Amino acid sequence: MIKIAPSILSADFSRLGEEIRAVEQAGADYIHVDVMDGHFVPNLTIGPLVVEAIGRVATQPLDVHLMISPVDVYIPAFVKAGATILTVHAEATLHLDRTLNQIRESGCKVGLALNPATPLCQLASVLHLLDMVVLMSVNPGFGGQSFIPHALNRIQTVRRMITDRGLNIELEVDGGIKPDNIHAAAQAGANVFVAGSAVFTQPDYAAVIQALRANASA
């Protein structure tokens, strides 16, 4: 099932509540919330307080992407803030199995994100713990970057890993997704598509979300 997850990083933060309502009315399946700490990535965005405020407005699941390190210490706060899916980076923790189990035991769905150059073999020992794999198709930290074509091979490999093990795991691609490249990402095996600048730079959110969904399903 194709899911479109607008990333609020590219939204108008002076009207965040309105923007969230607008993308949900426009057909967003998830609200993708990029949390950045200025340490794991060279940018600083929001924390649990704002995620909680987003949760008071959003009716769709909150797909919270933690680009922070250390990460374990902050998991309870994001769970309490209302994250539906909590995604951590494999590169952000020394004890990945412990971190993923901490999220699992908290009752949140478990996401694991891999940066574009992180070996996919890291997934092998933890795939059974996951509800979602997030493959970065940009180097994390900013919206509006260009899609890294090499991500397509990685999507294909991970989709095969998931299928071979008969697991029911979502495969999200995050970064640089546009109407003209989403078809290739879907063909490669992704089923959840983060779209920040592709959506929030457009006057008509419904039209672009419809185009993304149509091109992904074509």
Ligand code: DX5
């Ligand atoms: C980048 C973030 C992405 C980004 C996507 O570090 O994780 O979610 O906001 O924005 P676009 O779709 O504009 O690349």
Ligand code: ZN
């Ligand atoms: Zn993200």
